Amino acid sequence: MLRPLGRWGWLLLGVCACSPVFNWREVPIGGDGVIALLPCKPDRATRAISLGGVPTEVEMAGCQAGGATFAIARAAVADAGEARERMAAWRAATREQWSGATFEEEPTTLPRAAVAPGPIALRVRQPAATGENAQARMLWFAHAAKNGKVALYQATVLGEPSSPEAPAAFFEGVHLP
Numbered sequence: 001m002l003r004p005l006g007r008w009g010w011l012l013l014g015v016c017a018c019s020p021v022f023n024w025r026e027v028p029i030g031g032d033g034v035i036a037l038l039p040c041k042p043d044r045a046t047r048a049i050s051l052g053g054v055p056t057e058v059e060m061a062g063c064q065a066g067g068a069t070f071a072i073a074r075a076a077v078a079d080a081g082e083a084r085e086r087m088a089a090w091r092a093a094t095r096e097q098w099s100g101a102t103f104e105e106e107p108t109t110l111p112r113a114a115v116a117p118g119p120i121a122l123r124v125r126q127p128a129a130t131g132e133n134a135q136a137r138m139l140w141f142a143h144a145a146k147n148g149k150v151a152l153y154q155a156t157v158l159g160e161p162s163s164p165e166a167p168a169a170f171f172e173g174v175h176l177p
Helices: 006-017 080-096 166-172
Strands: 025-029 034-038 043-051 054-065 068-077 102-107 120-125 135-144 150-158
Touching: 025 054, 025 068, 034 054, 034 068, 034 150, 034 166, 043 080, 054 080, 068 080, 068 166, 080 120, 080 135, 080 150, 135 166, 150 166
Parallel strands: none
Antiparallel strands: 025 034, 043 054, 054 068, 068 150, 102 120, 120 135, 135 150
16 A cells, blocks of 8 residues: 655655666767767866876866766877877876786777777776775777877776766767767
8 A cells, every 4th residue: 555755755865866877968078070978967177187198188078976986088199100109108007007917908899980990899807806996997099180180088987986877878879079
C-alpha cells in the first residue's frame, strides 16, 4: 500500500529531482568549433606546459561529478608535423605521471579527427599496492581547423564515476565540426 508523502516528503523528492549527479551540457572548447559534453558546469584554466621541450599553452575545461573528474584540454600547434611531435610528447609526459601503473593504449576512431596524429585511447590503472587505487581513461586526438592550424586535444576521465555509463557518454559527446 502506498502512503502519502506528506509535506516534507514532497519537498525532499523535489530537491532530489532537481539536483542530478550528472547534469550534462555541451561546452565549446577553443575557437575551432569542437564541442565537449561535460556532466557539470566546468571550470576553465590556461597554463603553459613543456611538450617535447617546447613551451605550449594549454586551455582546459573540467569539473567533478559522481566521484570522478571530467576534463578536456586543448593545445594549438602550427601544422601536422608539429602535431605529431607534440602529441607524442604529451602522451609520454602523461605516462610519466603514473609511476607503476599499467597502460592499455590503442588507436581508435573519432569522426572528423585528423588522421595524423590519429586518435588514441588510453586506459591507466594504478595498482592498489601503491596506496592509490586510481584509474584514468583518456582520448587524444587532433583537429585541423579551416585556417590550416592544428589543435591537439586530451579528453580525460580521472577516477571511477558512480555511473558506469558516464565515461562513454563523455567520450561519445566530443564532437568536431
